[in-house]
Amino acid sequence: MAVEIRFCRRCGTPTEQHIPDMEDRLRPCCPNCGYIDYVNPINVVGTIPVWDEGGPDERILLCRRNIEPRKGYWTLPAGFLELGETLGEGAARETREEAGARVELLGLFSAIDVVHVGQVHVLFRARLLDLDLEAGPETIENGLFTIDEIPWDELAFRTVRRGLELWVEDHRSGSYAVHTEAVG
């Protein structure tokens, strides 16, 4: 979203900032072919993958990032939703790609607006089906943490922190809600 849109993607003509008919805001418009280059928030989808939830060996899977931004910090497996998949399919795909993990989705858990970067972060609760994990190219290593071991000071993003905070709260209360909120 940070890119400055100067040319029409469809015909290559320099765009002009206009307010399209029936709208109220400036958009890059093509004076040649009429294409309007809409830029909208995008969805980041991921999971909170848990092994043996409620059991004696309960652990949360986190991935240590192998890419910038925040390389070396811990994150939940997540990434951009792609065309051709549902929110849940994207969340499961990212979990597979980043952690090599297979999960069963247990339901939508949170949708956190990250307005200043034009993103919505959507997390699903998930059950790890096995511990046969393998860090993908974007991950330095996988880690399995008890609630008391969560590396709060080494988390990559505020949305990851917030997602985990909400999960721990709900987990302790014994029931999971669906959370919507914004982080600044």
Added chain:
Amino acid sequence: MAVEIRFCRRCGTPTEQHIPDMEDRLRPCCPNCGYIDYVNPINVVGTIPVWDEGGPDERILLCRRNIEPRKGYWTLPAGFLELGETLGEGAARETREEAGARVELLGLFSAIDVVHVGQVHVLFRARLLDLDLEAGPETIENGLFTIDEIPWDELAFRTVRRGLELWVEDHRSGSYAVHTEAVG
């Protein structure tokens, strides 16, 4: 999303289809400046605005569309999420723009994947604060319907139908869940 991407939006150079580093799918890439033109699903946000919910004058607000597609059919107020706003802010804005209605949001209700058009439709339950409504330019007329009057055969989109079906079911059961599903 239907547009064919032929030129770099940043520098105007013809793009080429490549698989970027660490990725697994073709994207339009600029051979000159390196810009990758990602196209991702976008969010449509709206409300299910209800007057006097649970009371004797209970009514659901629908808007008759003044624009294509599905001009003349009834819809819930909804539209594309914009940069600079949260899901809830976008849903309330669309409700104001299309119906002239002021609402209090009561919580996330559904996130329906519409995979074949690259959209996620997100609905919030909402309380109409007054009946001082005014159809916006995209709306022919507003309508207030009891549950028994919902014009099921004149609804604009399958996601609107599905959102209303889920709402009616939950309403009758006495408690609202958050729904995620896909429509074909």
